[in-house]
């Protein structure tokens with residue numbers, strides 16, 4: 001198997017603000033694995049919160065060719081070799097996606113079929129990023145009926161988070177969920193969650209900092225289900241998260257790919273914990289990998305490619321609020337045009 005990769009800059013349709021940062025563009029790494037004249041593709045969307053960047057992912061991929069080996073179907077063995085190298089989960093997820101794309105193309109089946117899964121998962125939420133309450137309400141109103149649920153980014157540290165939700169609630173009947181990205185303290189969280197329950201919010205994602213000792217108490221006392229994201233990366237984290245949350249947010253960029261995500265969903269089920277599927281700012285190539293396993297999840301937040309100015313990898317069908325993976329073999333997406341700038345190649 002031959003490996004090539006390049007770093008690409010994706011422009012966002014509008015600036016995206018969460019509690020930690022504001023972005024107008026994002027860097028990803030595209031991976032190509034060639035075997036028997038067929039190419040499989042995957043995307044790495046590195047999470048800077050975990051010390052990963054496009055440059056660190058690219059450096060990992062520079063050395064990853066021998067780890068992949070000669071048999072793209074030997075996924076368990078390849079993952080065991082990848083696990084010996086620490087970190088760089090996004091780069092590992094890109095390799096995992098490219099391997100699944102390749103295997104699907106070699107046998108002529110879409111990945112969701114190869115995994116024995118249903119094609120359609122739950123509808124994706126649309127992210128309303130952090131802003132003033134009126135501004136968030138305006139942006140929520142603009143969504144209209146295109147999406148069937150909204151995820152509001154909170155964590156303004158200005159005492160206005162509940163007001164943000166109230167403002168949005170006043171302009172839309174859509175189901176709402178909120179993501180605090182670690183910005184509340186325990187007492188504040190218990191109080192705010194109770195207020196959000198009154199506003200019909202369905203669940204609250206990562207209210208406390210990852211590892212916060214108040215997690216178990218919040219789970220006991222919270223008026224709404226608590227989902228964890230920054231607390232939960234791989235299969236090894238799921239058991240502990242079950243003590244502090246009612247659900248986990250699985251993202252391929254954290255798990256290291258589809259294969260680990262399936263294991264996490266299964267493990268969560270065995271612990272009676274809900275499963276959400278999330279994403280980063282990604283093109284359709286990254287979203288296509290997530291969409292393959294969406295049917296395993298209770299909640300889906302796969303809007304990364306819809307937040308871009310243009311999606312260079314069309315193929316995922318956004319139908320009636322659901323991000324439907326293609327019926328074409330592999331991940332079912334194809335590159336329409338090369339990015340104009342910001343790309344560098346490695347082989």
Ligand SMILES: [Mg+2]
Pocket residue numbers: 179181205206229230249278
């Ligand atoms: Mg989150």
